[in-house]
Amino acid sequence: MSQTPDSAVRTYIEQHRAAFLDDLAAWLRIPSVSAQPDHAPDVRRSAEWLAAKLAETGFPTVEVWPTAGAPAVFAEWPSDDPDAPTVLVYGHHDVQPAAREDGWGSEPFEPVVRDGRLYARGAADDKGQVFFHTLGVRAHLAASGRTAPAVHLKMLIEGEEESGSPHFRELIESRADRLAADTVIVSDTGMWSEDTPTVCTGMRGLAECEIRLAGPDQDIHSGSFGGAVPNPATAAARLVAALHDEHARVAIPGFYDGVVELTDRERELFAELPFDEKQWLSTAQSHAAHGEAGYSTLERVWARPTAEVNGIGGGYQGPGSKTIIPSTAMVKLSFRLVAGQDPDHIEQAVRAWADRCVPDGIQLETVFGAATRPCLTPLDHPALRSVARAMSRAFGAPVRYTREGGSGPAADLQDVLGAPVLFLGVSVPSDGWHAPNEKIELDLLFKGVETSAYLWSDLAEHWRDAP
Structure with missing residues (x-):
């Protein structure tokens, strides 16, 4: 009996699960701390390791791009369909500083799996979420029988995000022709919770x-x-x-x-999220909520x-x-x-x-100081709908929508390339970005792989759908 496309994807992922985790662990062992000059050789080694792995994955063009600071990695894999959309995946390979004496239960650069979680600096932010695309695109090819992705696929993985991306804007402006894309997928974010898959639609x-x-x-x-x-x-x-x-x-x-004011539909979608304000205040270590009159707490943080x-x-x-x-x-x-x-x-x-x-x-x-522009993708954009459909297939659950209250270099990509920015991340708040004992849930990591595998065909099929 022949497999369905979804079961073929899952079978391929399961067959390659162990090798994928071994490779990811090898990358996580490289202490690519961009904020510490002593680790500059490690950041370069991290870029070179990723470049080699992307070439092994099948990308015919892979380059390490130098900057005045740490290097970035660029990869490109054209589709065999000349009319396919071009998608640029963004992430970063540098990490925050970490030391055992900070409160880690194990060595931060010696990955360990405990209770279905992978602990290491960079497991969630951002090496794990970059790396799931390597297995995702291979599963996409295996399940579809293609020899090239359904979209023109590019990747740009920078090496200075944890240091404020001081040379990122200059890099993308100087390489804008190589980075030209119809849409950008940022895999340096998370979702609401393990039980509530979400897609972020914008950052301030x-x-x-x-x-x-x-x-x-x-x-x-x-x-x-x-x-x-x-x-x-x-x-x-x-x-x-x-x-x-x-x-x-x-x-x-x-x-x-x-x-740009919130629409009634966006306010409805925010209100549907299982938001516990008391718990949120506890996390904030604040004793009361406060802000602009007429808006909920989530609306204030995300959209005002x-x-x-x-x-x-x-x-x-x-x-x-x-x-x-x-x-x-x-x-x-x-x-x-x-x-x-x-x-x-x-x-x-x-x-x-x-x-x-x-x-x-x-x-x-x-x-x-230098400013960062906001970015927002409308709910009816066909690329956003593709991300939501792909994630829903992987999680077997409806996908809800969020925004991010913080800021990041994604807006530079939108500004320079003129392409909408979408967010695909599977990390959850308990993963402890920048904190001791950073981890990623393995079940969610492989849901990310699966989402990536479904996404490319969906984008190719629905890219020109009218809103």
Whole structure:
């Protein structure tokens, strides 16, 4: 009796499960910690290891791309259908620092399987989730009888994500012709829980700044001069107080220009998730929820722009009192941005707002760092529907939709390549990214393999479907 396509995929995966885990363990043993200069040779070794494994998988083009920092890996496997869509898979091969004395139950770079979980630094973030595509594409070929993927498949695996991707934008701009794609799949994320498979549809962007305020040329006596000259610490406090209105909305004029509002359907889908606010508050180690009026906690974190005070300082900070008017003060602010917001516009709006809020006699310097743009894929996009269908087939359950409240380099890919960004990840919150005892659930890891195996044919078949 011939197998169905799904059973053929599962059979192939099971037959190659042990070898796949052996290979992944070998990669996890390489301590590719990009933030520590002593590990620079290991990061390069990690890139070279992955490049060799992608060539062994079948990718006819595999290259290690140098940057001013750590290397990235590029691979390409054209479809035999010239009209097939081009898909770029993004991930990273560098990892966070880890040491046994941090609280690990085993050596962080010596992978170990316990109770159906693979423990090692990088198991979930992000080597495991990159690597499942290697077995996934092979299972896709075996089950379909193809000699090349149903899509033009590319991979870009960077080596500096855990260091803030300082050279990533430059890399993709310089290689944009090689990276050109119809859609991008980011496998550096997770899902809601083991029992609730989800697809992320967007990430917020980020802009951040430090506002430096200077008054008198030196600290001066508050009795002799207080009340008669401007105080930079008071000006800093007034800035912070003016940041939000009584409804916790950002009060900077023009801040909400262009914001893509949540649809009723998106709000319904968020509300369907099994969200336990008490548990969420426990994880946040907070005693109450708070935010913009008219929105739920998930809507605030995923789909609304925010302004946060990251630091405020000025004047005497030691024990006892020191009755001065300080000469300087500062405020550090960060802004999470949603689809439709332009970081350049936000910077201009913040500068103008700060200028208006500060009194005469206070010198103001506002310094912005590099910004990250938001990204969002509409629910009716055919590529998003393909990801959801592939995941649903693998998990045997309906797939729900989430967003990410944080920010990452995925938005750079969308911005430079002009392609929608989709997220395919199978990690769960308990996997402990960046923490001691990072792990990945093996059952979920192989569901990721299976999802990858189904995805390429589905994308090829439905790419041109009308929304």
